[in-house]
Structure formats: C-alpha cells, structure tokens
Amino acid sequence: MLFYPLFSFFDLVSFETRRWQICGALVVGLWLGLTPWLTLHWMAFLLAALLLRFNPLAVLASFLIFNATSWLLEPAFHAVGMQLLTTDALKRLWSGIYHAPVLTFLRINNSVVMGSLVVALVLTPLLYLSSTWIYTRHGARLFAWFQGSTFWLNWSRTELHRAYARSKR
Amino acid sequence: MVPPLAVALLVSAAVYAFFLDGLMKRYLENLGTRLNGAVVETKSFKTSLLSGTVEIEGIQIAHHVQPMKNLLEIEKIKISFAVAPIFQKKLIVEDMKVEGIRYGTERLYSGLMPRGLTTGDRGPGLIDRVATGFFAEIRNDLSDNPLRHLARLSTGIDLNSKMDAVRGKLQTNARLIQHRKQLKSLMEKWERQGNVLTSSSWLADKKREAQSPGPNREKLRQEVAAEIKRLQEMWAPYAKELSVFTEETSDIDTILEQDIALVQRTLGLPRTDFTDLTRLMLGPKLLNYLERLAYWIDLSRRRMPQGHRQGQVVEVAQERSRGTSIHFGKMSTYPAFLLKHGTFASTANEAEKRGEVSGFFDAITSDPPIYGKPARVEIDADFPATEVRGAKIGFDVDHTGESTHEKFTFAAEALPLRGFVLYEAPDVKVSLARGRLRVEFEASFDENRVQAKWVGKVENAGYDIVSPYKQTEQVLREILEPVYEFTVDGRVKGTFDDLDLQITSEMGKRLAEGIRREFRHPLAAVDDNLRRTLIDQVDSLRQEVFQHFRELRARVVTVIDKNMSELAAIEATLSAPPSRAVSSAPKKKK
Numbered sequence: 001m002l003f004y005p006l007f008s009f010f011d012l013v014s015f016e017t018r019r020w021q022i023c024g025a026l027v028v029g030l031w032l033g034l035t036p037w038l039t040l041h042w043m044a045f046l047l048a049a050l051l052l053r054f055n056p057l058a059v060l061a062s063f064l065i066f067n068a069t070s071w072l073l074e075p076a077f078h079a080v081g082m083q084l085l086t087t088d089a090l091k092r093l094w095s096g097i098y099h100a101p102v103l104t105f106l107r108i109n110n111s112v113v114m115g116s117l118v119v120a121l122v123l124t125p126l127l128y129l130s131s132t133w134i135y136t137r138h139g140a141r142l143f144a145w146f147q148g149s150t151f152w153l154n155w156s157r158t159e160l161h162r163a164y165a166r167s168k169r
Numbered sequence: 170m171v172p173p174l175a176v177a178l179l180v181s182a183a184v185y186a187f188f189l190d191g192l193m194k195r196y197l198e199n200l201g202t203r204l205n206g207a208v209v210e211t212k213s214f215k216t217s218l219l220s221g222t223v224e225i226e227g228i229q230i231a232h233h234v235q236p237m238k239n240l241l242e243i244e245k246i247k248i249s250f251a252v253a254p255i256f257q258k259k260l261i262v263e264d265m266k267v268e269g270i271r272y273g274t275e276r277l278y279s280g281l282m283p284r285g286l287t288t289g290d291r292g293p294g295l296i297d298r299v300a301t302g303f304f305a306e307i308r309n310d311l312s313d314n315p316l317r318h319l320a321r322l323s324t325g326i327d328l329n330s331k332m333d334a335v336r337g338k339l340q341t342n343a344r345l346i347q348h349r350k351q352l353k354s355l356m357e358k359w360e361r362q363g364n365v366l367t368s369s370s371w372l373a374d375k376k377r378e379a380q381s382p383g384p385n386r387e388k389l390r391q392e393v394a395a396e397i398k399r400l401q402e403m404w405a406p407y408a409k410e411l412s413v414f415t416e417e418t419s420d421i422d423t424i425l426e427q428d429i430a431l432v433q434r435t436l437g438l439p440r441t442d443f444t445d446l447t448r449l450m451l452g453p454k455l456l457n458y459l460e461r462l463a464y465w466i467d468l469s470r471r472r473m474p475q476g477h478r479q480g481q482v483v484e485v486a487q488e489r490s491r492g493t494s495i496h497f498g499k500m501s502t503y504p505a506f507l508l509k510h511g512t513f514a515s516t517a518n519e520a521e522k523r524g525e526v527s528g529f530f531d532a533i534t535s536d537p538p539i540y541g542k543p544a545r546v547e548i549d550a551d552f553p554a555t556e557v558r559g560a561k562i563g564f565d566v567d568h569t570g571e572s573t574h575e576k577f578t579f580a581a582e583a584l585p586l587r588g589f590v591l592y593e594a595p596d597v598k599v600s601l602a603r604g605r606l607r608v609e610f611e612a613s614f615d616e617n618r619v620q621a622k623w624v625g626k627v628e629n630a631g632y633d634i635v636s637p638y639k640q641t642e643q644v645l646r647e648i649l650e651p652v653y654e655f656t657v658d659g660r661v662k663g664t665f666d667d668l669d670l671q672i673t674s675e676m677g678k679r680l681a682e683g684i685r686r687e688f689r690h691p692l693a694a695v696d697d698n699l700r701r702t703l704i705d706q707v708d709s710l711r712q713e714v715f716q717h718f719r720e721l722r723a724r725v726v727t728v729i730d731k732n733m734s735e736l737a738a739i740e741a742t743l744s745a746p747p748s749r750a751v752s753s754a755p756k757k758k759k
Contacts, residue, residue: 095497112492
C-alpha cells in the first residue's frame with residue numbers, strides 16, 4: 001500500500017507509448033535541453049511537455065541528454081549566433097523582432113539563444129524522422145532486447161517490481 | 170477534471186500574487202550586492218504592474234571596506250514605470266524618487282559579501298586592476314617610505330648580527346675570492362711550465378752563431394723565429410688572464426658601493442633625502458580611491474556600453490554570462506532599460522542621522538547610443554550628524570559617441586577626518602585624531618586615459634601617533650603637532666598602466682625636514698660604521714689578492730721579457746749584413 005502512489009505515478013508517466021508520443025517527446029526534450037531557460041520558445045515547449053500527451057519519461061531522458069550536450073556546444077552556438085546577428089542583410093529582421101511586443105521575449109538578440117535555435121531547428125526533423133524509423137523498424141526488437149537484458153532481469157527479481165506486478169493483477 | 174490550461178493560469182496568478190515581489194526583491198538585492206561588492210538589502214518591496222509603480226523601503230547599502238557600517242541607508246524609493254514597454258521586454262522608468270538618506274550608519278551584522286557570490290561573472294574590463302595589474306608599478310614606487318623603519322634608529326642597530334645574514338650575498342668578497350683562486354691556479358700552471366722556457370745555454374749558442382758569418386744563417390733565423398713564436402704562444406694565455414684580472418679589479422670600488430647599498434637596504438635604513446613625504450604617505454590611499462572610482466567607471470562602460478551606428482540603426486553589444494546580446498536601436502525607439510529622470514529628496518534630522526540631500530539623475534540607460542543623451546547625476550548633501558557639510562557630487566557619463574568620456578567632480582565644505590590614517594606600518598601608525606577637510610576634486614576619463622586634480626585644506630588637525638618605540642613617537646609628535654593646518658594638492662595624469670602621480674603638502678614637507686633633522690646624525694653614524702666594517706672585511710682579502718698578482722707578474726713577466734729581448738737581439742744581429750769575423754788577432758799595420 002505504501003508504494004501504490006508511486007506505482008500510479010509510474011503508470012501515469014509511462015502510459016503514452018504511441019509512436020508520435022515517444023518521438024515527439026524526444027523532440028520536445030531536444031528543445032528544452034538546447035534552448036536557454038526562460039525564453040519564450042522554451043516556455044512554449046515546457047507547456048507543450050506538460051499539457052500535451054507526450055511521454056514524460058522520454059521528454060525527461062531527451063532533456064537530460066541534450067542539456068548536457070548544450071554546455072559543451074555553447075561556444076558553437078555563440079559563433080553561429082554572432083554570425084547571423086551581425087549579417088547586414090538580416091538586421092532589419094532582427095531589429096523588427098527585437099522591438100515587436102511578445103516576440104522580443106524570444107531573446108534571439110542573444111548569440112547563444114540564436115545559435116541554439118538554429119541548431120534545434122536543424123536537428124528537429126532529423127531527430128523526429130530517425131526516431132520514428134527506429135521505433136517502427138526496430139522498436140519491438142529493442143523492447144525484447146531490453147526485457148532480456150541483465151539489468152531488467154535483476155530488476156524484475158526485486159521486491160519492488162514484484163509488488164508492482166501484483167498491483168497490476 | 171480541471172483543464173490543464175486553467176491550472177497553469179491559476180498557478181501563474183498565484184505566483185504573481187504571492188511570490189513576484191519576493192522574487193524581485195531577492196533578484197535586486199543579489200544584483201545590488203554584486204555591483205556594490207558588499208551586502209545590499211531591502212526591508213520591503215511592493216510592485217503593482219497595473220499601475221506601474223514600485224516601492225522599496227529600508228534599503229541598506231553596506232560599506233565595502235568597513236562591513237559593520239552602511240555606506241548609505243535609504244528610507245524609501247518610489248518608482249513609476251511605463252507598463253506597455255514591459256511587453257517589449259523594456260523597462261522605462263518615467264520617474265524615481267529617493268527619499269530619506271542616511272550616511273555612515275551602524276549595522277547590526279556584517280555587510281561582507283556572502284560566499285559564492287562574485288562581483289563579476291564576465292571577463293575583466295579595460296580598467297580592471299585585477300586583470301591588467303595597473304597601479305602595480307606606482308605602488309612599488311610608493312613603498313619606500315622612511316617611516317617604515319624609523320624605530321630601528323631609535324633602538325640602535327646591531328650591525329654585526331645583521332651583517333652575518335647578508336655576508337653571503339656580498340659581491341666584493343665573492344669576486345676577490347674568485348680572483349685569488351684564479352691567480353693561484355695560474356701560478357701553479359706557470360711552475361709546471363717553468364722548465365720549457367728557453368735555456369740560457371741555447372741562447373748563448375745562437376748568439377755566438379749569429380755573430381759569425383756562415384752558410385746556416387737562414388736556418389738560424391728560422392730557429393730563432395720559431396722560438397719567439399713558441400714563447401709568444403706560451404705567454405698569450407697568461408697575458409689574457411692578467412689583463413682580465415686588471416680589468417675586473419678596476420671596478421672593485423663600484424662593487425663595494427653596491428654592497429654597501431645592499432646592506433643598507435637589508436638593514437632597512439630609511440632614506441632621508443626626501444624633501445616631501447606627502448606622495449609616499451597619501452599616495453597609496455589616493456590610489457585606493459582612484460581605483461574605486463575606476464571600478465564604477467568600468468561598470469558604467471560595461472552596463473552602459475558604446476554602440477555602432479549604421480545608418481538609422483544603432484547596435485549596442487553587451488557581453489553576458491552566456492553569449493553576447495545585441496540591442497538594435499532605431500529612430501524613436503526606447504532602449505532596453507531607461508531611467509528618464511530621478512530626484513533625491515531628503516530632509517535633515519540629526520537625531521535620525523538623516524541628511525539634507527537634493528539632486529537629480531537623468532538618462533541612465535543600458536543603451537546610451539540608442540537613447541542619444543549622456544547620463545548625468547548631481548547631488549548636494551549635508552549630513553549634520555556626521556559633520557559633513559556642503560558636499561557636491563557630479564557625475565557625467567557620455568557613451569553616446571565613438572569614444573567613452575566620463576567626468577567626476579566632488580567638493581565639500583567640511584568633511585570630518587576623525588581617525589583618518591595617514592600612514593600605518595608595524596613600527597608606527599600616524600593618523601589624524603581630529604581634523605576637517607575642505608576639498609575640490611575633479612577627474613575625467615577618456616578611454617584608458619585619466620586626468621585628475623585636487624586641492625584640499627585640512628584645518629584643526631590633531632595627530633594620533635602610536636609606536637612601540639617611545640622615542641619614535643616623541644620625535645614624530647614634535648614634528649607634526651605644530652602642523653595643525655595645511656593644504657594638499659596634486660594631480661594624476663596618464664594611462665591606467667602608466668600613471669604619473671604628483672602630490673604635495675606642507676605636512677609632508679615638514680615631516681621630511683623633521684626626520685632629516687632628527688635622524689641625520691644617527692643615520693650618518695650607522696652608515697659610517699657600516700662602511701668601515703665592510704671595508705675592513707674587504708681590505709685584507711684585497712691585499713692578499715694583489716700580493717699574488719704582483720708575485721705572478723714578477724716571476725712570469727720578468728722571465729718572459731728577458732728571454733724575448735735576448736731572442737730579439739739575436740734576430741736583429743741576423744738581420745744585419747754579416748760582418749767580418751771578429752778576430753782576436755791584432756790588425757796588421759800598414
């Protein structure tokens with residue numbers, strides 16, 4: 001009984017298992033991980049992660065991976081961002097966005113924000129398409145491999161997992 | 170089930186209603202602490218986004234050097250800002266009133282900056298001392314203050330024990346010992362080679378052969394030439410060594426003077442050839458004030474940077490902790506932050522230590538080129554409780570153009586100087602127990618150049634002199650007590666890594682003169698004793714070395730010279746036409 005709230009929460013976060021929910025969640029995690037916090041688009045993706053039916057565990061895993069990567073890639077973001085922000089042909093666009101209500105909260109006048117936005121835009125279709133392909137072609141096989149792995153076998157022998165299995169009957 | 174969006178809106182409203190003020194308060198205190206370098210805290214913080222007002226009460230700005238004191242305490246700040254620009258991520262403050270200002274109040278707890286909070290999370294600025302190390306040279310220059318070791322003269326100096334410590338560093342001794350060793354080894358080398366000199370019997374034979382004509386004159390000439398060459402080659406290294414020795418020993422007296430200076434420095438004997446000690450005494454303190462001013466100038470350059478104009482668009486780039494933010498300014502647009510106008514209004518209340526303060530500040534903005542107007546601050550202040558009268562501060566910051574210009578002016582009718590430290594060292598501390606300063610100070614900064622000048626008058630000065638050595642204390646008291654009024658003036662000019670500081674005052678001149686007068690004889694006696702001790706040490710060694718030199722010269726040079734002159738004579742005989750044989754038979758009479 002002690003663990004029932006934990007089991008319910010686990011069910012809640014692992015319930016969404018359809019292809020678009022998993023692959024979409026990875027993309028949302030990408031944006032949350034790469035984008036500096038408290039920008040408008042970061043908040044939008046956070047709301048999407050909370051309100052739409054993406055798989056939360058997948059969002060979290062993707063966020064952790066890309067957030068760790070973003071610290072290493074920051075100099076590259078800065079370089080890309082500065083290149084774009086100082087391009088003469090685009091200055092009218094940036095100036096317009098900078099002075100526009102609400103849009104200014106995108107903070108794309110910052111080089112790291114701009115660079116991360118560009119990189120995220122480029123990676124989004126690649127990540128979605130590749131994860132969709134892997135899920136479709138190899139999803140079942142990967143799941144079977146995971147269930148046969150030493151980690152899962154050891155985990156399934158624990159009291160906690162047995163209690164969870166009993167609660168599902 | 171409650172719609173998620175409704176939940177999100179409800180949570181946002183709750184955060185705004187209950188937590189926004191607290192979050193803003195924390196943020197501003199944090200920011201203020203990092204900028205000030207000491208704690209900045211507020212009692213309350215109330216915002217109203219609908220009416221566009223902010224009220225902050227009970228602000229304490231701690232002193233960055235005296236943590237138990239507040240630099241300033243402000244009762245209330247009222248801000249009114251425009252609401253619409255918030256949606257464009259711009260904060261435009263229409264008006265700001267600063268009321269109820271106190272100066273130098275006591276704190277209940279330390280105002281030191283908390284650990285983990287740094288003053289800057291960006292790279293160093295152009296005039297950041299920590300990065301560029303400016304003032305280092307001038308500070309070294311100011312460290313040679315004669316007051317540092319005055320006490321030593323009062324208590325007497327034990328030369329012998331001090332000399333032992335420094336004996337190993339004396340160059341004269343080392344040089345003479347080295348020469349002695351070289352000369353000894355030359356002598357030994359000569360003694361080993363002594364038997365390869367030209368033998369006298371060989372010389373006699375050649376002389377005889379040269380005098381008589383014969384077919385072997387050419388062969389003889391060659392033999393003599395070869396012998397001369399052999400002797401010359403043998404002599405060459407000795408000649409070189411002796412010449413080097415002569416050269417090196419010619420500057421022994423200069424090296425001795427250097428050793429004397431080294432010992433004087435090691436003993437810490439003060440120099441008394443200064444005519445004015447003001448620069449050495451007040452210079453370090455002035456540099457501290459200038460450094461503090463340079464910090465605020467540097468901060469203004471980072472937070473209110475210059476821009477780059479391209480047609481109708483002005484771009485201002487600011488380095489952030491992550492990346493660079495570029496602010497794009499256009500005609501008739503606001504910058505990201507603008508404080509259009511603010512006023513100081515405080516009425517004096519001696520009991521509450523509140524001062525009479527009036528003044529204004531204009532055009533404080535994050536993007537001066539976009540706004541197009543230089544920032545300006547002017548304050549008039551009197552703080553009767555702390556005896557500050559007639560203080561006027563002016564600060565102009567112009568970053569609207571291609572280069573940066575800042576100007577700072579400060580004037581005061583009366584500033585108390587209670588406990589103002591003039592000089593502090595392990596042996597002696599000189600401070601003003603009482604005094605009043607009237608001052609006018611002006612500084613201007615253009616890029617990395619600074620120019621400042623000041624004139625001050627100290628009145629009713631009383632001194633507090635503390636030293637563990639009563640004689641030093643008494644002497645300084647006698648010198649300084651008559652100096653109850655004096656002017657101080659000076660100027661600073663140059664770049665931050667190459668400053669020229671000039672400062673002079675009557676007090677500094679009287680102090681220099683007094684020290685010279687009082688300590689001239691003891692210093693001269695110590696100096697004389699020191700010289701005699703060093704010269705005595707060196708002389709015996711010097712005599713020994715020169716004795717070796719004379720012996721070597723006598724033995725080597727004399728012998729070589731004799732041989733060479735005999736060989737030269739033989740060569741001369743051979744060069745002349747062969748004469749008839751000299752015969753002992755009497756000439757036949759015709």
